[in-house]
Amino acid sequence: MAYSKKVVEKFENTLNNPEAFKVGRFDPKETNVGTGMVGAPACGDVMKLQIKCEPKGNTHVIKDVKFKTYGCGSAIASSSELVDMLIGMTLEEAKAIKNVEIVEALELPPIKIHCSVLAEDSIRQAIEDYEAKQ
Amino acid sequence: MSTQSTIYLDYASTTPVDPRVASKMMEFLTPEGEFGNPASRSHRFGWKADEAVEEARSHVANLVNCDPREIVWTSGATEADNLAIKGVARFYKTKGNHIITSKIEHKAVLDPCRQLEREGFEVTYLDPDEGGIISPQAVKAAIKDTTILVSVMHINNELGTVNNLNEIGKIVRDNGAFFHVDAAQSTGKVEIDLSNVPVDLMSFSAHKTYGPKGIGALYVRRKPRVRLEALIHGGGHERGMRSGTLATHQIVGMGEAFRIAKVEMKEDLLKVNKFHKKFLDKVKEIDHVYINGDLKNKVPNILNISFNFVEGESLIMGLKDIAVSSGSACTSASLEPSYVLRALGRKDELAHSSIRFSFGRFTSDDDVNNTLEILGNVVHRLRELSPLWEMHLDGIDLDEVEWNMH
Numbered sequence: 001m002a003y004s005k006k007v008v009e010k011f012e013n014t015l016n017n018p019e020a021f022k023v024g025r026f027d028p029k030e031t032n033v034g035t036g037m038v039g040a041p042a043c044g045d046v047m048k049l050q051i052k053c054e055p056k057g058n059t060h061v062i063k064d065v066k067f068k069t070y071g072c073g074s075a076i077a078s079s080s081e082l083v084d085m086l087i088g089m090t091l092e093e094a095k096a097i098k099n100v101e102i103v104e105a106l107e108l109p110p111i112k113i114h115c116s117v118l119a120e121d122s123i124r125q126a127i128e129d130y131e132a133k134q
Numbered sequence: 135m136s137t138q139s140t141i142y143l144d145y146a147s148t149t150p151v152d153p154r155v156a157s158k159m160m161e162f163l164t165p166e167g168e169f170g171n172p173a174s175r176s177h178r179f180g181w182k183a184d185e186a187v188e189e190a191r192s193h194v195a196n197l198v199n200c201d202p203r204e205i206v207w208t209s210g211a212t213e214a215d216n217l218a219i220k221g222v223a224r225f226y227k228t229k230g231n232h233i234i235t236s237k238i239e240h241k242a243v244l245d246p247c248r249q250l251e252r253e254g255f256e257v258t259y260l261d262p263d264e265g266g267i268i269s270p271q272a273v274k275a276a277i278k279d280t281t282i283l284v285s286v287m288h289i290n291n292e293l294g295t296v297n298n299l300n301e302i303g304k305i306v307r308d309n310g311a312f313f314h315v316d317a318a319q320s321t322g323k324v325e326i327d328l329s330n331v332p333v334d335l336m337s338f339s340a341h342k343t344y345g346p347k348g349i350g351a352l353y354v355r356r357k358p359r360v361r362l363e364a365l366i367h368g369g370g371h372e373r374g375m376r377s378g379t380l381a382t383h384q385i386v387g388m389g390e391a392f393r394i395a396k397v398e399m400k401e402d403l404l405k406v407n408k409f410h411k412k413f414l415d416k417v418k419e420i421d422h423v424y425i426n427g428d429l430k431n432k433v434p435n436i437l438n439i440s441f442n443f444v445e446g447e448s449l450i451m452g453l454k455d456i457a458v459s460s461g462s463a464c465t466s467a468s469l470e471p472s473y474v475l476r477a478l479g480r481k482d483e484l485a486h487s488s489i490r491f492s493f494g495r496f497t498s499d500d501d502v503n504n505t506l507e508i509l510g511n512v513v514h515r516l517r518e519l520s521p522l523w524e525m526h527l528d529g530i531d532l533d534e535v536e537w538n539m540h
Contacts, residue, residue: 011451015515023519040537041522042482044445044471048521068521072447076519125538 003073004107010077022083024066026050034130036122045071045115047079049122051086051094053130059090060130067122074112078102082119091127141456141501145342145494146291146319146436151387152344152495158390159346162186162383172380173371183382190389194338194351197321197392200328206352206372207385211318212242213365214337214352215285217376218314219246221362222283222335223255226312230280234311236260236268237477239287242337243316247285256280264478265428266295274305281311288326288336289319292461292474292490293427294436296324303332312360318342318350322395322402323433328353334360340384344495345391349384352376402495403434409493409502410434416506420513422526426461426475426488437491438475440484443523444516449489452512456505461488483532 014021025048026033032052039046052064065086069079081102086094099116102108108116142150151159161167162183172187174180188202195202208214223233235247237259247257258276262268268286277284284306289296299315306313314335320326322343328336336353340346354360354375368377395402414437417423422442438461441449446460461472471485493502517523522532 008451011448012454015452015512015519018515018518025524037521038538041486041532042537044482044486046521046537048524068519068524070443070520070522071445073451075445076448121538 002109002111004109006106007074007077007108010080010106011073014076014080021080022065022067025068026052026064026066031133032130034126034128034133036125036127036129038121038125039071039118041070045069045075045118047071047075047118047122049079049082049119049126051123051126051130053091056090059092060134062086062089062091062094071115071118072112074106074108075115075118077106078108078115078119079122081105082123086123091131094123095127097123139455141505143491143493143497143501143505144457144459145497146294146490146492147459148341148347149344149494150496151341151346152391152394154394155345155387155390159383159387162386168382170382172382173369183380186382186389187380187385190385193389193393193396197396198317198326198328198336198338198353199330200353201356204328204353204356206354206375207380208337208350208352208376209348210341210350211240211316211337211339212350213376214339214350215240215242215314215316216246217352217362217365218335218337218354219243219283219285220250220365221375222312222314222360223250224253224363225361226282227255230278230282230311231255232258232278232280232282234258234260234273234276234281234284234286236262236286238262238266238268238290238293238474239285240291240316240318242318243285243287260286261479262295262477263428264480265431266290266293266426266474266478267428267431268297268302270298270301270305273302277305277309277311281309283312283314285314285316287316287319289317289323289433289436290427290474291319291436292472293438294319294432294434294492295427296431296433299331299333307332319433319436321392322399323435325399328355334358340388340391343391343395346384346387349381349388351388398495405495405497406435406493409497410437412502413437413491413506417509420510424480424484426478426480426484435493437493438488439491440475440480440488441513442484442487443520443526444513445486446488448516449487449512452516453505453508456508459490459492461485461490 099120102116170179170183172183318339426438475485
């Protein structure tokens with residue numbers, strides 16, 4: 001398989017140590033939680049991303065993240081990579097994340113770029129959900 | 135990377151060459167060995183090589199109970215399929231232009247059929263039933279006056295399901311068409327008796343039966359006679375059906391592999407039957423697991439399983455020291471899930487979640503036990519990671535969810 005060592009390591013670490021890699025769930029009804037879910041089972045990948053935020057100055061900061069992903073190894077690695085980036089970011093910073101950052105960090109092969117697009121979409125949706133609640 | 139610690143459960147993809155086969159092949163390569171060209175009629179180097187080729191031909195014929203003169207060497211089952219399908223269609227095109235095949239054939243059958251469509255032939259692609267079987271009635275219903283060829287595989291490579299060649303063959307023969315069967319997965323797994331089954335052409339592969347890659351054969355019936363237009367010209371070898379210097383060592387390897395298959399088929403079967411049963415029993419302990427393919431109508435060396443809520447490629451990555459195949463889209467270059475599983479009418483999700491395990495002569499009890507132990511563990515962990523599993527546990531019907539499609 002044309003996966004980089006980074007994808008394989010990220011995938012395996014996440015699988016072997018799910019709690020440390022933020023696998024899990026928050027109660028989606030809590031007002032300080034935003035949930036995004038993208039993809040479809042029929043397409044072979046679904047990502048669910050949740051952010052827990054608190055206000056800071058005139059913005060909000062991501063304090064914690066949880067995720068679950070159904071998909072190929074690079075989809076799981078892409079989610080996990082995104083999660084690493086998010087903690088401590090303001091919502092503006094998180095909105096500015098581009099999928100290419102994940103592609104580069106994991107050295108994703110061209111055929112797997114859609115995994116990073118899905119990850120980018122998941123954070124967008126989670127932020128929208130969070131902002132709608134404020 | 136060392137492959138020594140990896141458990142190999144992908145025998146339906148290819149098998150290792152049996153060491154007895156490899157040592158036999160070695161006798162036909164070096165200056166000390168019989169390296170001659172079997173087509174050389176003027177010296178003993180040629181005669182010896184020719185003898186070896188004819189002995190190998192007899193071994194192949196013997197395994198499937200046909201006349202050795204009905205065996206044509208090819209570079210593999212793919213070439214045999216191409217030769218049978220294009221060869222018959224082009225030779226008999228004045229008799230008709232209709233061909234029947236199935237949606238679950240190997241690409242080595244489907245792609246030549248597509249090519250013939252471009253050449254003006256009409257092809258009907260039959261649906262299997264939900265168990266992966268092509269029903270003889272479906273063949274009967276599809277036959278027309280213009281049908282010249284029916285090509286249906288014996289054992290499906292992804293599912294291990296077995297088609298009824300006898301019934302399909304009778305229907306085809308009664309209607310005056312030719313019957314081709316891709317039997318790449320069959321040799322050494324099930325008995326084939328071509329003296330009794332109405333099959334006109336049958337494709338074989340060496341490397342699925344502990345022989346070398348790069349060699350196969352096409353059975354071409356003599357009575358009633360089937361004629362073919364050759365694909366490769368140049369020297370008139372193999373009675374004009376397949377030119378090119380015969381690869382003596384490869385042919386000897388295939389012959390030896392098929393000779394051993396005949397002698398050891400029972401023993402091989404006992405072994406894989408045991409593994410099949412153990413696998414089924416153990417895998418059934420995992421929730422939401424589906425066996426793909428009709429269990430009552432399949433070979434025990436192939437087991438195709440869908441682990442719902444887990445994506446196949448991630449499962450393969452999780453099973454990193456175990457070599458298996460997946461019907462998942464993510465393991466293919468096309469990003470499409472297995473067309474075979476889709477043809478069964480299963481949901482795409484289950485195709486994405488499928489793994490094919492295939493056992494063979496060199497599989498050990500430890501291989502199977504270790505795999506089963508790791509498998510249960512990895513499926514459990516991937517489900518803990520799966521939002522679909524979480525939704526399922528929450529009682530959400532995934533079919534009712536409006537997905538954010540990409």
